[in-house]
Amino acid sequence: MCYDVVIIGAGPAGLTAGIYARSKMMKTLILDSGRVGGQLVSLYPEKGIHNYPGFETVQARKLSDKLYAQAETVGCDIKENEKVNEIENGDQELLVMTSKETYHAKSVVVAIGMGSFKPKKMGCPGEDELFGKGVTYLLPAKEELVGKKVTMFGGGNSAIDMALVADSVTDTTIVHRRPDFRADEGTVKQLERSGVKKIMSASLLSINGADKVESVTVSQDGKEMVIPTDLAVINIGISADLEDLKRWNLELTEDGLVKVGPDMSTNRPGIFACGDAVSYPGKFKQITTACGEATTAILMAYKFVKKPYWA
Ligand SMILES: Cc1cc2nc3c(=O)[nH]c(=O)nc-3n(C[C@H](O)[C@H](O)[C@H](O)COP(=O)(O)OP(=O)(O)OC[C@H]3O[C@@H](n4cnc5c(N)ncnc54)[C@H](O)[C@@H]3O)c2cc1C
Known part of the structure; x- marks a missing residue:
């Protein structure tokens, strides 16, 4: 069996691509190395998104659920925990290889976002030892925060948004290493x-506790202070791992992202790309831009596969 399009990545870009592909009646497979939802579920599920049209505010995991439900309802095949390792040229088609199977595709859309991203670490004593025992890189659901003292580390939008979520249910402190956010x-x-x-x-010196986090020690103006803490939430950014893109022989920009034309085409015929994985002058890494690029990528994939006389 040959898919009209195999979409690699099930974040907002990949799911939007899937929804559009089905509106064009393309036989569509979406593969994700982890869970459906991309950064929305892996990095900030509790955060409110205030800039997605149609919703004044929507919780990230709810937006992901809606995109997932829509992609399933319109008939995309969706497989989680299936990492794409290779994209090779077959006789007439592309071969998309995962550790489980090889899929045949007439076109491919690369929507792998930041790749196999990982949260950045503070690198202080106690961080690794108490991970999962009060040290976390993801804000737990509100219900789990009740009655806990939360200390958030970071100074960007995400850290502040999550501190505000925590503050709605519990005692919360934010620690930032600079004088301004x-x-x-x-x-x-x-x-x-x-x-x-x-x-x-202020800088974090250590996270303290025997079997679970009890406090954190920070230094400010040369003085040390101990903050009683049950949950130390570290939110200082993420590091992307985009090694896959190199293996797939895609032309990359200096920052290691896929170089695309205005039609989201790559240097490989039949392979299009969209979302955080791509770069071009004026690129912004946002959900709406990812969705817009996904639309273009799929309409171009449709043109490539079906070759309609009017396009
Ligand atoms: C903390 C934070 C807060 C943010 N808040 C906002 C906001 O409020 N509003 C906004 O518009 N944007 C926000 N963004 C940006 C937004 O999340 C991204 O622009 C968006 O997620 C990009 O979508 P994507 O589908 O391109 O990539 P991703 O969401 O990264 O999804 C890519 C998917 O591809 C999968 N994948 C990776 N490699 C492979 C592989 N080899 N095989 C198969 N699957 C693979 C990953 O598992 C992942 O699920 C925020 C970002 C961060 C980090």
Whole structure:
């Protein structure tokens, strides 16, 4: 069996590509190395998204659920925990190889976002030892925060958004290593109005506890202070792992992302790309841009596969 399109990655870009592909009646497979939802479920499931059209605010995991449900309903085949290792040229088609199977495809859309991304670590004593025992890189669901003292580390939009979520149910402190936050003005204003305690220009020295986190020690102006803490939430960014793109012989930009034309085509015929994995002048890594690029990528894949006389 040969798919009209195999989409690699089930984040917002991959799911949107799938929804569009089915509107063109293309036989569609979406593969993800992890869970459906991409960064929305892996990095910030509890965060509110305030800039996705049609919703004043939507929780990231709810937006992911909606995209997933829509892609399934329209008839995409979707497989989780199936990492694509190779994309090879077959006789007439492309071969998409995972550790489980080889899929035949008339076209491919690469939507792998940041690849196999990992949260960045603070690198302090106690971080690895107490991981899962109060050290986390992901804010747990609100219900799990009740009655716990949360200390958030980070100074970007995401750290502040998550501190605000935590503050709605529990005692929350945010620690940032610089004197100012690097977040949107509106988000910082919301923080100012909230009950979140701020400790600025401070560095984390250690996370302390025997079997679980009990406190964190930070240094500010040369003085050490111990903050009683049950949950130390580290939110200082993520590191992308985009090694797959090199193996797939795609032309890359200096920053290691896929070089695409305005039609989302890559250097390999029949392979298109979209979302955080691509770069071009004026690129912004946002959900709406990822969805827009996915639309273009699929309409071009449709043209490539079906060759309609009018296109
Ligand atoms: C903390 C944070 C907060 C954010 N908040 C917002 C916001 O409020 N609004 C906004 O518009 N944007 C926001 N963004 C940006 C937004 O999340 C991204 O732009 C968006 O997720 C990009 O979607 P994508 O589908 O390209 O990639 P991703 O969401 O990264 O999805 C890519 C998928 O591909 C899979 N994959 C990777 N490699 C392979 C492989 N080899 N084989 C199979 N599958 C693979 C991954 O498992 C992943 O599921 C935020 C980002 C972060 C980090």
